[in-house]
Amino acid sequence: MRKCFISYKKEDIHYKNYLINKLGSESFIDKSLDRTIESDNGDYVMQVIREEYLADSTVTIFIIGEHSSEKEGYDNMGDKNYFIKRELKASLHNGEGNTRNGILGVVLPSMYDKIYKGQYYCRTCGNQHNYVDINDDTVIREFSANYYLKPHNGCSWSEEERYCVLVKWDDFINNPESYIEVAFKKRESNLKDKVRIRNLR
Ligand SMILES: [Zn+2]
Structure with missing residues (x-):
């Protein structure tokens, strides 16, 4: 199986643990971004996150629950989704010697x-x-912008026109490796010029 990094909110940690127990810890980087990296150099920040957290993963599984949307992310304390935004952004970052991950969004039952x-x-x-x-x-923009890639012609998006892959939790756990493989293969697709990365401070 491809090595995966899991991006999740702490409210959904039991889904993360379930995946690691079911599929085996050797298939995962069991780490989460847990600090801010102070630098004005955005490429440097992405490089640090890739090296220290994403490591040799090639697919990022984004757990889509009730707390991982752009709108849920803000309260009067600031941006609660700071870490998952940067985990996804670093996953999309195509660094030297540490290339972009495939992105697999897994929708939890409470969000169906x-x-x-x-x-x-x-x-x-x-x-x-x-x-x-x-x-x-429903999601942070790092996911939505690369699920509905632009520019785009026509009325709907085919699977070939998306960088991010989306699946329901129940479908995913019945056949996890096949969905992970679909996300992995996107790395080699010709969509790379359309991938969008938000400028986050
Ligand atoms: Zn149509």
Whole structure:
């Protein structure tokens, strides 16, 4: 299996532990970003996170729960999602000798209704499309911007047009390695020029 890093909120830690117990600790980097790295050099910050935390992982599993969205991230104490944003950003960073990870978003059951909204009829092409709510209400932008890559033509995105891969928890745990492999293969796809990385301080 590919070596994975897991980006999660502490409220969802039992899902992280479940994965490591089920799939074996040798398949994971069991670490989380736990400090701020003070530097004005963004590339340096990404390099430190990659080397010290992501290490030799090639896929980042992003656990999508109730606390990992752009909007949930802010309160009067500041940005509560500081760490997962930088874990995802460093995962997307294509460093020298430490290349970009594939990104696999795993939707927890408590988020199914919020993200999977059924199908709708498209007036543009006359087909049915899945209504999948990946936006600031459900995820951080490091994920949504690379799930709906732009520029984009047409009315819907095919799987080949996305860098991030999305799966429900129940589907994922039935066949984890196959989904991890799909995310891994995105690293070699021709989407690399479309990957977007937010400028975070
Ligand atoms: Zn359409």
